[in-house]
Amino acid sequence: MIVDNPNWWRGGVIYQIYPRSFFDSNNDGIGDLPGITSKLDYVASLGVDAIWLSPFFTSPMKDFGYDVSDYCDVDPIFGLLSDFDELINKAHSLGLRVIIDQVLNHTSDQHPWFEESRKSHDNVKQDWYVWADARPDGTAPNNWMSVFGGPAWHWDSRRCQYYLHNFLDSQPDLNFHNPAVVDALMGVLEFWLKRGVDGFRLDTANFFYHDIELKNNPPKEEILEGGIGVRPDNPYAFQLHLYDKSQPENIPFLQRIRTLMNRYPNTTTVGEVGCDFSLKTMAEYTQGNDKLHMCYSFDLLTHDASMGHVRNTMEQIENALGDGWPCWTIGNHDVNRVASRWSHNNPNREQAKTFMAMLLTLRGSVCLYQGEELGLAEAELEFSDLVDPYGITFWPEFKGRDGCRTPIPWSNTENGGFSEGKPWLPVDKTHLPQAVTVQQQDSHSVMRAYADFLALRKSHPEFIEGSIRFLYNDDQSLIYLREFESNNTLVAINTGPDKKTIPLDDYMENIDNLEALAIPESITSGQLVEKQLILGAYSIALITVH
Incomplete structure (x- = not known):
């Protein structure tokens, strides 16, 4: 059962679940909420404190749930709202808290808000999104680039204006300078808090506000690997992103979120920060006990596995953090699996254990991505298997995010025991010998090492506090x-x-x-x-x- 503890998140270990790939309960090839509920005993047995669910909201799935068309309902492929309620109840009965993704920066272009906004210049939601006139020569309002490649502006023939999209052009950015937008999003958060969630993972938490004057970003002198989209083959990396994100107006918005969270005891927030000054932003967003509870960045999600890089990252944040709090992760649904990324594509299970021990003994909270506890390597997929629009765009130099999103192997059987139907992404056959049922029988498996070390960690307050x-x-x-x-x-x-x-x-x-x-x-x-x-x-x- 859940124990009353307002600071449970401080040093807590959060297990990220990507619903499409966790477990399919109805054999349609797509993981779902009842499937997650049926496997929560396994998650609890690892010794983690909470789960984080990637989006399960109503969506056309052009970005697989990160394009929301209804913030307050469950997409039918994942189940019903009642299934979510059952998941919450089961998790709480096992002592697991539940954090859910909130994608507030943008919606789907099929969201009713956007469908209304694009109708005209004088409808009730005409300025709920970031609209701007073309320059005299018809080009986009400024030089901002999309994380997913190309300009961050899309021409809309109905309004005869451009709208801003930091990601896909089917993901228009909301206009946070409009108080009505902020009020509506606060209502979304409260809807889920009333249903019993224990916190929110805020997607792209530094993207919410843009420079209202739409000033051009300057060029970047040196292209460095960083967050999603920051690679030399993506023009997004050519700019220093001074005006399209990480604006000072973000701070009052995060303070308003914290005020809401304070009305619901024992809840938390963790923000995803991706920017040129990510460690500085992490510190700024978590200091003072009045904004986010914790943040994580992409600094440990790069290909640099050197311990010098880890030490430099930790010392930089410690020098800037003050009373703020970090959350660290070495893998998630947006980057190649750490077993491959940090081993130069030569993974072995003993090395995976050392990465785990490091992550679980650094100062801060921890996010573990599903399958890390199995030591899974990046899945190798053919171009014909890809569904990720980001990967399809940048193939073959970049193979996208599908390789870290393939289904979890529960058993060394066809489809890994994930589904009796055809999985939405193929199960990597090299993952089958690392299936849960196999590792449960091996006292030296990566999974056993995770459970053992998590138990040891709980008995050492120095690792947590x-x-x-x-x-x-x-x-x-x-x-x-x-x-x-x-x-x-x-x-x-x-x-x-x-x-x-x-x-x-x-x-x-x-x-x-x-x-x-x-x-x-x-x-x-x-x-x-x-x-x-x-x-x-x-x-x-x-x-x-x-």
Whole structure:
């Protein structure tokens, strides 16, 4: 059962479920809410604190639910509102809280709000979206680019104006400068809070407001890999996004959301931040206890798996965070699976365990993406299998997001036990030996390591609430100290295949009172020998500092 705790999210572990690919209860090839409900016992057995559901709202599915046409209903492919209520009740009975996605920046072009808005210049919703006249030569109002490639403006022949779309042209951006829009969206949030949800994951949380003068973005001097869309083959990366997102008006809106959340005890918010100054924005959006509870960025969702990058990211946010709070993730539905991305496409299960141990011992809350606990690699799909419009646009240089969205293998059988029908995306046959039922029988599986380490984490308050201080890193190894009251633990992780011997007296002053903690048998353990840490390939050491 759910225990009353307003700060449960602080250091909480959230398991992301992508509904289409979790479990299909009616064998139509698409996962659904009853399917999720039927598998919640499994999720609870891992030891996580909450689930996050990607969108299940009514949608034409051009961006697979991130194009909402009714914020307050369930799309028929996923079930009914009553199915959602049953899911909430089952989750709560298992002690799992439920966070749901909210895609507030934009709607589907089939949303009734947009259908009304595009009719004329004088209807009641005429300025609910971002409309602008063409320049004298007929071109778009400014140089803003869409994350999904090409200009962020689409000509509408009915209004004879352009509308803004930061993503697909079928996802028009709402006009947050209109108070009526903000009021309507606050009503959406309250609708779900009244149904018992425990929080919201806010999609593209820094995109809500745009520069009202529509000033041009300047060019970016250096193209760096970052969030979704930020790649050298996408012109979106050519600009410094100063005016199309991360505007100062975002702050009062987030404060209004927090005021609403405060009326519903034990609820939380986690914002997705993707911008050129993501760590600064994360800090700004979570400081002061009056905006978002926590944020995550794409800084650990890149291909840079070096421990120097991890340390630099953590130290940057710690220096800027103040009383704010981060949430970290190394995988989600928008990026290649971490087992492939951080292994240079040569995944192995022991390395996957080291990534897990690092994520679960960094300072902050944690989001785990479904299938990470199985060590799943990125699925290899043919072009004919793709359904992701982003992947289809940028093929073959970029294969899109379908490879991380394929169905979860529950058993080593046809379709992985996901569905008796044809799955909406093919089940990768290389995933079948990593199925849930297979790993449940293996005491050294990745799944067993996740459950074991999550249990260990709960008994160490320093991992949940403590400070963090980095002592050492090279490209594949990282050592840091987590401290909380009298609980002080040194964490040492070797994510690579080479053995490491590290003399602790080079990095710590008081090393006479060290004691190795027992590591679960499912994880390769490093050793403390006198004053040296000996980290074998893909190993982890936890050392109590007295």
